[in-house]
Amino acid sequence: MPSSVATRPPVSFVILISAAAAMGGFLFGFDTAVINGAVIALQKTFQAGSWGIGLSVSLALLGSAAGAFFAGSIATRLGRATRMVVAATLFLVSAIGSGIPFSLWDFIFWRAFGGFAIGMASVIAPAYIAEVAPAHLRGRLGSLQQLAIVVGIFVSLLNNYVLARAAGTAEAPLWFGLAAWRWMFWSAIPAAALYGIGALLIPESPRHLIATGRVNEARAVLEKIVGAAAQAKVQEIQRTVQQETPPSVGALRHRWGLLPIVWLGIGLSLFQQFVGINVIFYYGSTLWRAVGFSEEHALWVTVITGGTNIVTTLVALVCVDRFGRKPLLLVGSVGMAATLGALALIFGGAALDAAGRPVLAERAGMAALVAANLYVFCFGFSWGPVVWVMLGEMFNNRIRATALAVAAAAQWMANFLVSTTFPPLVAALGLEVVYGAYTAAAALSFFFVLFLIQETKGRELEDID
DSSP states (O other), X not given: OOOHHHHSOOTHHHHHHHHHHHHHHHHHHHHHHGGGGXXXXXXXXXXOXXXXXXXXXXXXXXXXXXXXXHHHHHHHHHOHHHXXXXXXXXXXXXXXXHTSXXXXXXXXXXXXXXXXXXXXXXXXXXXXXXXXXXXXXXXXXXXXXXXXXXXXXXXXXXXXXXXXXHHSSTTSBOGGGOBHHHHHHHTTHHHHHHHHHHHHHSOOOHHHHHHTTOHHHXXXXXXXXXXXXXXXXXXXXXXXXXXXXXXXXXXXXXXXXXXXXXXXXXXXXXXXXXXXXXXXXXXXXXXXXXXXXXXXXXXXHHHHHHHXXXXXXXXXXXXXXXXXXXXXXXXXXXXXXXXXXXXXXXXXXXXXXXXXXXXXXXXHHHHHHHXXXXXHHHHHTTHHHHHHHHHHHSSOTTTHHHHHHHHHHHHHXXXXXXXXXXXXXXXXXXXXXXXXXXXXXXXXXXXXXXXXXXXXXXXXXXXXX
């Protein structure tokens, strides 16, 4: 009779390899948020207008969309772990290049280059974790991706604050006479190297190993995850693999254009972005400075927001397998609609300065700060982590890699749309109208989940059809 250890192996192994995969999420968060502290410095350095700044922030997201879209086919050929090594290399090169631009356009090139890596990482981690995690842990381990993202965001925002304060401003020289904003981007280099090393050490996904005929290797990995049930799990995966066809976008086609489940995944991705969450993390310091905060205080507010995001993601880790995915999404939608609506009202009631820009009085500024952090709280325990968990487990094995890639690409395209339009829309319509639109998206997301999304809590991936 097998020992209890063999029957129920410790969860430390699967936690370790899931955490290594989620390191891509850390770089994802760091790389997307680092621009927050550099926006005004870039504008001054390269004499850029609102559209130029909007593009410098958001064109990297087109690279992310491309990386996410092609990630499925790359993963099928190279495997999940190998693709992490590729993504880590791209992150490293982008971090170096983003700190040495001579114009806004070569800066945009390096950011788009790194965006491709972000897109790859955004797809590979949830797919890998979903394929190695036992069903009863899959929600919590899948949430590690979002936890890593928000930790990366927090570290990036804190790093921006420290560097800008040390130099005086982000555009002022720091070490070796180089501006602080350049060091903000170079700070990602150690994390990119660590991600690459971790990717070299973790095992390949058992499903990929079985699909490529490496059954003994898959069994060895599964013995460390499910113990004595490894052989039965191998046979279960083999049955699903035998029914699979090579993944392609063609496998997703349907009389409605795409399979209904793929449209639902795209819908989750779109709503996650249309509530405007990344405006907070890309333009947060600019937003708070626009309503009267100093640069130092604006950067510190973004650090507080990043910390709030971490705390709420920890809440999601505790709740996602206990209460399920759908209830968290519904509660989050209600909370986001309420807090975004409050922000729209506060900005709408602000006094205007001589240039026609809103300026918040002390009490209104505090109310806006509280509402913004409550909004991040509501997003952080729901739509932030849960969408990534669901995208990793809502598709069956036959289409998972391709469908997840399509849904993630849609998410990056939506992110691009929201991020590009924010500066010109605010200039043309005002903060209150823009935040009113985000409020409407949050309200619609409630009904989308209520009527169309099915719970995936506790279901084995082989049982999803």
